Amino acid sequence: MEYIVQTQNLSKSFGKEQAVSNLNLQIRKGEIYGFLGPNGAGKTTTIRMLLGLMKPSSGTIKIFEKNITKDRIQILAKIGSLVENPSYYPHLTAYENLEALRKILGVSKTRIDEVLEIVRLKEVAHKKVKGFSLGMKQRLGIAASLLHSPELLILDEPTNGLDPSGIIEIRNLIKRLPEEYGMTIIISSHLLSEIDQMATQVGIVSKGKLIFQDSIEAMRRFAQPKVTFKVNNGEKGWRFLLANGIKADYQNGVIFLEECSDEKVAHIVQVLVQEGISVFRVEEEKRSLEDIFLQMTMGEQGK
Amino acid sequence: MGKLLTADFLKIKRKGLWLLTLIGPFGVVALQMVNYGVRKDYLLQQSEDDWGYYLLNVHSFTPLAIVLGIAILTSFIASIENETNAWKQLIALPVSKLTVYLSKFTLLAILLFFSSTLLMFFTMGYGLFLELGDTVPYMELAKYSYFPAFAALPILALQLWIASVSHNQGIPITVGIFGVIFAYSSYLLPDWMIWKWPSLMNQWNQPMINVLLGVGIGFLLYIIGMIDFARRDVK
Incomplete structure (x- = not known):
């Protein structure tokens, strides 16, 4: 399997604080890799290490099957990036901002118009960036990252601080890129709903550790609904169920089961009623991805 | 390196840096206009030597203008990258990070020597206007215009180092003010203080010593600053 990005036991500590520990990322070509985690989980630190902005304390990073510490310049020639808040030169126009980068990258001048077209900033190309809205600055940042037609695009919280229409716009843009230009994209966010709508692969990081890495479908499978039973004597009912060979859980006076077919629900109700327990309510509770995400990250924090 | 430098020149557009390189030498000569x-x-x-005496008068303010100018220029240039963390x-x-740093240093050195060249022309222009004598001492004129700039290279290297690694621009400005x-x-300063060197004074009365020290120590401080810059994580 060909991995575009592969890290091995990647760790970074700032003094005593361990920001990232033993991260093993595996990202295949053509994926939109959603890099998910709460604020301060180590996403930005990881991305900075991928871009060679920070040196790992230990572990290795391989991008395009080359080592970032050895072949940094060759690797970066094929990476476009937008790290955290967009960087720009406010006293220059959008065009001049891109021109300053274009000179360094050595691509043709026509690329500037092309990327401005992609992010739809052509009308304001000759206006100073100082007066741009946050969404426009963010789009300019994306334009800058696309300038040299990179094979790998790394976007750190690209929808941060945008209004809903701005978010949708950026999302559509990001979704288009792998199809139209064959890019691989790493996109970080602390919002699962964001990642859910774009990503094909997900990596969840919490407290510097990678706690989940798989396809988005695999993650959705976690989102199976659970069925709860509210009865007059929860603990007694739960014991009867266990005695009857039905694996159920009991919490806060409520009996609940994960993955429950209709027949099984009927059977459980029957058992409970036969044992003389009044069943008040049988409810199906759908778990959103958000809940799973919270549960995953909370569990990690509780340890 | 050339690509970075042209990009760096584009970035200082509309920042008033060119104006500053003009105002510096003009101010120095303007003080003599008043005088x-x-x-x-x-x-x-x-003095018998009217040109020589005039050049000394001009030179009495050159070091001050250079040290002040360097402090302002370096923190301006660093602030262009710092403002939105464009680093x-x-x-x-x-x-490579080394060339990024080299490009910034080169840009500053170009501005500094452009300023020195302007100083030479302004000094000469006003000297001719004053009719100080028919024989213009071109060598002395060039010496008093460029020597202070060479002798100030360590200050330039030091200020760039501090400005590019501090997130708080108050630090380089403070160092600049002390400078x-x-x-x-x-x-009053001992000879080893780099801030004395642009005055071209030393106990041997040899301005050339300050120039050579300036280039040598300037290069050394540049290398130290560059290595430190490359070594640091980018925040």
Whole structure:
């Protein structure tokens, strides 16, 4: 399997604080890799290490099957990036901002118009960036990252601080890129709903550790609904169920089961009623991805 | 390196840096315009060598202007990258950090020597206007224009180092202000203080020593600053 990005036991500590520990990322070509985690989980630190902005304390990073510490310049020639808040030169126009980068990258001048077209900033190309809205600055940042037609695009919280229409716009843009230009994209966010709508692969990081890495479908499978039973004597009912060979859980006076077919629900109700327990309510509770995400990250924090 | 430098020149557009390189030397000569405007007859009586005396008068303010100018220029240039933390965008490009630093230093050195060249022409222009004598001492003129700039290279290297690694621009500005105070009191400083060097004074009365020291120590401080810059993580 060909991995575009592969890290091995990647760790970074700032003094005593361990920001990232033993991260093993595996990202295949053509994926939109959603890099998910709460604020301060180590996403930005990881991305900075991928871009060679920070040196790992230990572990290795391989991008395009080359080592970032050895072949940094060759690797970066094929990476476009937008790290955290967009960087720009406010006293220059959008065009001049891109021109300053274009000179360094050595691509043709026509690329500037092309990327401005992609992010739809052509009308304001000759206006100073100082007066741009946050969404426009963010789009300019994306334009800058696309300038040299990179094979790998790394976007750190690209929808941060945008209004809903701005978010949708950026999302559509990001979704288009792998199809139209064959890019691989790493996109970080602390919002699962964001990642859910774009990503094909997900990596969840919490407290510097990678706690989940798989396809988005695999993650959705976690989102199976659970069925709860509210009865007059929860603990007694739960014991009867266990005695009857039905694996159920009991919490806060409520009996609940994960993955429950209709027949099984009927059977459980029957058992409970036969044992003389009044069943008040049988409810199906759908778990959103958000809940799973919270549960995953909370569990990690509780340890 | 050439690509980075042209990009760096584009970035200083509309920042008033070119104006500053013009105002510096103009200010130095303008002070002599006031001086000679008010008491030209008296000043001409002070020495047989009117040109030499005039050049010394001009030079009395050059070190101050250079030290102040360097402090302002370096923190301006660093602030262009610091303002929106464009360092991270710049360094994530396929360029080596060493060349990024070299390009900034080169840009500053070009501005500094452009300023020195302007100083030479302004000094000469006003000297000719004053009719100080038919034989213009071109060598001395060039010496008093460029030597202070060479001797100030360590200050340039030091200020760039501090400005590019501090997130708080108050730090380089503070160092710059102290530098100006030092340069102002050059007479009292020991020879080893880099802020004394642009005054071209030393115990042997050999301005060339300051120039050579300036280039040598300037290069050394540049290398140290560059290595430290490359070593640091970009925030």
